[in-house]
Amino acid sequence: EVDRNLLANARILGASQRQLSTSVIIPSAMTWIFASLHTSFSFALVGAVVGEYIGGLQGIGLLIQTAGANFNANGVFAAMVILAAVALLSEFLITLLERRLLRWRPNPVADVTI
DSSP: OOOHHHHHHHHHTTOOHHHHIIIIIHHHHHHHHHHHHHHHHHHHHHHHHHHHHHHOSSSHHHHHHHHHHTTOHHHHHHHHHHHHHHHHHHHHHHHHHHHHHTTTSOOTTTTOOO
């Protein structure tokens, strides 16, 4: 939720509805958008692999199913390593994009004192 005073100040300064959306509303929601993106991407990746495992004709899920059915531990492990690499790479890219777009936000770790 956007601070009402911030919206009121932008309106007083003559911001149009488009400017309010692009300069006030979306930037204030970006923290929540990226938090949701971190969580939802991992669930989407798991869902895709489970879907491929159950009824896929191709993909990592089918590779895991086929290797498991043939007692091929190396194949299962290789598929899991590929899956972990994709997950780590995607998490890194999301974090990189988040840091680039949210440079204006103060670093929460820097404010902690022990």
